Amino acid sequence: MHDVTHFGLILLVASVCFAAALFTSKLSARTSIPSAALFLVAAAFLSDALPALALSPTTVERIATIALIVILYDGGASIGWRRFRVAATPIATLGIVGTFATAGLAALFVHWALGLSWLLAGLVGAAVAPTDPAVMFSVLGEREISGRAATILEGESGANDPVGIALMLGLLQLVGHPDATFWVVVRVFVEEVGIGLAIGVAGGLAEGWLLRRVTLPSSGLHTARTLALAGIVYGAATVAHGSGFLAVFVAGILVGDVRAPFKHEIELFQGALAALGEVVVFIALGLTLSLSEISGSRWAEGLALAAFLMFVARPVVVGALLAPLPLRSGERAFVAWGGLKGAVPILLASFAVARHVDQADRLLDIVFVVVLVSVVVGGGTLTVASRWLGIEGRRATRRAVPSASGP
Secondary structure (H helix, E strand, C coil), rough: CCHHHHHHHHHHHHHHHHHHHHHHHHHHHHHHHCCCHHHHHHHHHHHHHCHHCCCCCCHHHHHHHHHHHHHHHHHHHHHHHHHHCCCCCHHHHHHHHHHHHHHHHHHHHHHHHCCCHHHHHHHEEEEEECCHHHHHHHHHCEECCCCCCHHHHHHHHHHHHHHHHHHHHHHHHHHHHHCCCCHHHHHHHHHHHHHHHHHHHHHHHHHHHHHHHHHCCHHHHHHHHHHHHHHHHHHHHCCCCCCHHHHHHHHHHHHCCCCCCHHHHHHHHHHHHHHHHHHHHHHHHHHCCCCHCCCCHHHHHHHHHHHHHHHHHHHHHHHHCCCCCCCHHHHHHHHCCCCCCCCHHHHHHHHHCCCCCCHHHHHHHHHHHHHHHHHHHHHHHHHHHHHHHHCEEEEEECCCCCCCCCC
């Protein structure tokens, strides 16, 4: 019975921690600080108190990958094709050009202000460039924002993660092969995005056809099918050396407005899984960190980079890229302030740690501080900002798409 008792103890501790994490949503609602920040900090403190809970980088990558598949698929489905096509131009512009521009500006700042080498500065820039879908979908899902600002931010957060991941993977190949040139980064990016987009479109169209034409005996099987199909799309894109994250996000967009049996139940199931994924991914990433080992100089470097991103890089990039588009000034300002960081930057930094890049621990510490400042300061003031800018609406309810009758 010893093994059974030991397993029961592990399950008890994990369940208590998970329940405590869920109850932080009450604190998050009162303080306006996204619950993701509370999960992340609590897990980091827990890893200090109980070092045995620390997870290996490989384990964290796998946990985060599964969570992001669910989050991105649900995020794409919540946007849907109708909303996406209205804001497709700014989403694509910010998601691709904006990610590269932000990474470049961040790399310049880190190199000149913090004294990091060009390659390490590039890795830091690639890590902090993407906004985070888990945080953005969670925060923006609580309020309806007038105009296209919310759709742009949600779409950008789904589109720029695959771009940031492709950029990071290309740079890691460059770091790992001293004889390689920057063209390896271009090649990896084109492969990841091109293949991921193609498989995402094909998978989304096939999934839409299945949802409309193939009826299963119960609502439970319909909801489980969506999860299985998302996994198939991700796996197919990854095996083909494309971006699985981009593929599931695109597939989610294409099936978001499809009329299908038990569509309401499917949406509730996806939303619940995405919420669970947000909790799990931030706790897992927090367990890789040790707050006590982050020196004062690393905090200062992270704070400096966070301030540069929030007050210089993000406004400059968003202002330049959205200038030709017919958006209200309040919408532009909201998009500029809403570039929240989260799980993906920490995951990208952990890629460098797992591959034993020189000074990768410094990179991870800096990125953690940037993420913490972004979700606390940026996320905590996003609702107030929408009110000041005159684009806040009523409390949001989950988007409902009319569904066909169940069998």
